[in-house]
Amino acid sequence: MAAVSEDDLADNPYVEDPPTEFDPVGDLDEDSAREQAEQLREAIRYHDHRYYVETDPVIGDRTYDALFSRLQDLEGAFDLDTAGSPTQRVGGEPLTELGEVEHVAPMRSIDQSGEAEAVREFDRRVRDRLAESGYDGEVRYFCEPKFDGLSVEIVYEDGRYQRAATRGDGEVGEDVTENVRTIASVPQRLRGDYPDRLVVRGEVYIPRDAFTAFNRERVEAGEDPFANPRNAAAGTLRQLDPSVTARRPLSIFFFGVLDASVDFPSHSDLHERLPEWGLRVCDRLRVVDDIEAAIDYRDDQLAARDDLDYEIDGVVLKVDDIGACDRLGTTARAPRWAFAYKFPARKEETTLRDVVVQVGRTGRLTPVALLDPVEVGGVTVSRASLHNPSLVAELGVGVGDRVRIKRAGDVIPEVVEVVESAGDGHFEFPETCPVCDSVVERDGPMAFCTGGLSCPAQRERAVEHYASRDALDIEGLGEKAVAQLLDAGLVSDPADLYDLSVEALADLEGWGETSARNLVEAVEGTREPALADFLVALGIPEVGGVTARNLATEFGSFEAIHEAADEGDREAFEAVPDVGPVVADAIVEFFQGAGNRDVLDRLLDHVDPQDAEATGGEALEGLTFVFTGSLDGYTRSDAQELVERHGGSATSSVSGNTDYLVLGSNPGQRKREDAADNDVDELDEAAFEALLDARGVL
Template identity: 40%
Template sequence: MNKEDAKKRIAELVERLNYYNKRYYVDNVSEISDYEFDRLMDELRHLEEAFPDLVFPDSPTQRVGSDLTKEFPTVRHRYPMLSLDNTYSEGELREFEQRIRRFLGLAATEPIEYVCELKIDGVSISLIYDSKGYLQRGVTRGNGVEGEDVTPNIKTIASIPLRIESREPLPAYVEIRGEVVLTKAQFQKLNEQRAMDGEPLFANPRNTAAGTLKLQDPQEVARRRLSCYTYFLLTEPAIVKSHWEALEQLAIWQLPVSPHARLCRNIDEVLSYVQEWEHKRHELPFETDGIVVKVNRYDWQEQLGTTAKSPRWAIAYKYKPEEAITTLEDVVFQVGRTGAVTPVAVLKPVQLSGTTVQRASLHNEDYIKKLDLHYGDWVRVEKSGEIIPQITAVEKHRRPADARPVLFPTHCPECGSPLKREPQEAAYFCPNAWECPPQIKGRIEHFAYRRAMNIEGLGERIIALLYDRGLVRNIADLYDLKAEDILQLEGFKERSTQNLLSAIEKSKQVPYPRVLYALGIRHVGETVAKVLAKHFPSIDALRKASKEELMQVPEIGEVIADSIRAFFQDPANVALIERLRRVGLQLEMPQEQHIQKNVLNGAVFVVSGTFSRFSREEIKDFIEQHGGVVKSSVSSKTDFLVVGEAPGASKLEKAEKLGVKIITEKELVNMCRQ
């Protein structure tokens, strides 16, 4: 394909894929199968690799960068991002209208239009687009005057267009504000994953969204699948005269706008909207804690102006957190696969936010002490911003005279071993990893998990049966199972037995990074396992690494390094790995992928063109595996430009101008062999 044909096809693919993304992430309509979407995306990616100077800024391939962002620059907002005054009563909403009338000198009979919107509980963001419609910058609210530039992370949010499509010329300056959120369903998925990894659960969607936007790795941000709803438009020159027109314009530009906003003709319609959503809000896919009420007309907004902190033309009506009062019947202490002991309150069933609540989170011993919790207490249970209900207060004046305080156990409730607590951690844990039943079964469940060894058919019930029959006591025992062992289990026949044995055998082909994740080393989740595998290409290399060597790896801090060292210092773990080695698990990277850290010694590379031995992604991996660093553009810090067929002219020209050494694919391979 020549360059002109490639340019046309790339433009067509970008347009089609962005359309499908918008339909899926904004309109909730799937117009194309995942297979067909992936096929088109692969075609686009290969064309862009062949013609790197034809990559469009709004290409869907540009949503996830490959480099870690070491810091977020501070940016001053062109217009301050003010906070809103709050109210919790309908009477104060009417007083809000009276203040507006007095300020504007309006008669009692003159109507005031308002726009009501759901107050989405997320993270405020400012999106700046240029006059050609391209997204230039995404900035957090920060302190309202300055925020952090998190553009690489914002680009991972599929519902935010990288380019505004408009039939009319765009204004010279376009700023769009919105709320970045994590849906309830996605929040639940993340916590299920963290539970499988033995990591602490996230508290609520809002805090998780905020933390995600501050992550250093855009690829991890992309995996968490944030969403966004826009609600505000600023342009120079102005192109709309009211807030309602602004929302309509955002929808025309295909920005994600909440479909639940409403234009209200008077304060009575506002109050009706507030009452309507007090309970309906629990049916929404995202968390919301109130209603935002704004004067519709921009000329009136301008006359009303702002105070030092808040606009006078807007107010937030906050719903009181939904709570219920019930009695504490018991506290159970659950032991997870990492040995962490988690207290859970058992409550007399009570209705809360449309569901029956029987259990609530108690977090840890410090939380129990703070509440001064006793068995039989009347307690307040809340779901404000929480997926998991939690006890927020105790009605101490109703406490029974003979109530006993809730004390955290000193010994494991499952195996009786004395519990331990690290100085810097809130949780107690059971150190008896090799004999504590829930830890053993939890580790096997984690090992068999789809994202780890992917042993189909080996779920919680089957693992419990294998454990109870004494057939499995650790993950290596799975590979010693025979047909006659499984046939004795309830519900197993010849075919189901063979299926399970085949799945166990197939798991021997799972690559080393996933095996490392499957081992269940504390604090080593899926992403950390991949990072470790790149820097320590075998389990033996990782085992020999010192704490200092581990901490030199990106994303590996002191806590993770200590956890890894502790794992390999346990003789039982070393013996387990040797058993896994003997049965044939992949405990090292393939020979051609081994990292040779001292070969390229941190040299900075840029690649351009197409190659005979590698794809673009493969050559980047090859460089990184041999200790090099890959960047997307040539700069004065670039050491080598690796060129294949049809390299980008701009990269070649800049490399020559800066004196960057230009090498071929063959020369790169020879460098690594030396």
């Protein structure tokens, strides 16, 4: 379908000075409703473009809201097809999980530094490589801000929005199609003479003013404020309920093309074309003739940084001529034609009013400075990390001191120095846990409560961790629910979860019989967990997912692990891949801790960790597989695990050592090209299963 031109909109009554009063919906027949709805859709798309891309709206917010509401009424009353309609921005049905999407082209990171000499060295490398390639054109740089948000890939086919994905690992990202659809500055249809296929890269962010207002609402509602706009944007984009995303003030800048059915001579030309298609770009762009001018550009953006309504943490310099970029090529992780010149981290001063000691899930004690609120990087900071008791002593920090605050990595606030001492001496770290009064032990610069699961603070976090997605993934048992259960006295540790009843839960504020029954059933579903998942859920210090899987593989059963720990057999644990003396000590100490043993014994009255599956032999020994696209019968991790369990290898990239490329739906083109270059056989899912069957795996 061709895009609607400005001329086509001339007769649309909802473009210029539109009416806001309408005849009752019930007075319209279906044809009239359908025609009016289509006019409203085109007009709303036009107004979105004027507001978000051109920043030059021609109608007021109330008028826009009236048009939008009328369109919703028409679509609902006449059950009109809403595919691609602006009304879909309010969010669709909640998702059960975010799927994975393989990118059309790799979303690479770029080399970076905060030093001017590193930027000049980048320029020397560019000019030397181009000279060696025979390039005789001028080297000019396209300069743009480096946005501090979340990078996404967005695919348009025939001008229509198709899908969106986060950057992920650069090859595979999370499918956030429905969430990105709700962002008003992301067009559902392109404008003008757009290419048949266009895959663009953009940065999703929350404007500063909107972030401040949004955080104020959260505090007034009794919720914790977000730490910074980037974290808020990332968390919002990964919501499973798109309607939640729709209520949060996300915006986007588009800054690159990953794939297109048209060519661009330069990055500056590319950025001129994007707005013609309705894609919003930043206006703080500059093409310069040499690297010194690029450095000047960076300094200009640093000076203007605090006046912008969006966060930037540096600038990106790109060789403007795309033909020259093609000659320069890329490394495995980054293009050779681009460089990020970072800003220094922000530092601000304020008064430290108190120091509190937080107790973490593993018992680690972290001192936290409570501060007079201070704005650091557009974020009002009222607390900052002091990391550990050794740093407190090193800084000599005390209550009442004037301190300097920095955002580490431009994100996490921390105290970096005392500017003016109040004279009362530095904060004395407690010798006993502030929650349970157990003895505090030092381990190098860090301090730990020895109370284990007998410590209420550790128990609360242990319950949260036990139910978390990385552990046993108990749906409906998030941080707020856990706190409510502890406050009500229904739960004090993970073992108590298995004694919860529908009746007791249903009596809690905000709960009903349905939500109570769902939680009880979700807990029931964890009575026979996989061994590795159970080990992760216990929250053993130093034991994450990889270590837990290695322990499960080597020991086979929970009883064997328990017995080795009881006997203090550290050598048995150190024989496990990736387990050294520190991890072995942590495992033994966890199982031998009196508080932990009590909880664990009660937990095992309800839970039967399943023995790890033995390997399936060597049916696939010597074969290497790479998977691309989405398989119907397996998740990618399940397919890789199946191959490895039967003696084969599963890698992420195609090489001369690859035997088979297994194709799911929407396979990555680059992997297929690599397979062709390396003469690697391709298998669809049916052929893959036939191979497994022939080798006795299935």
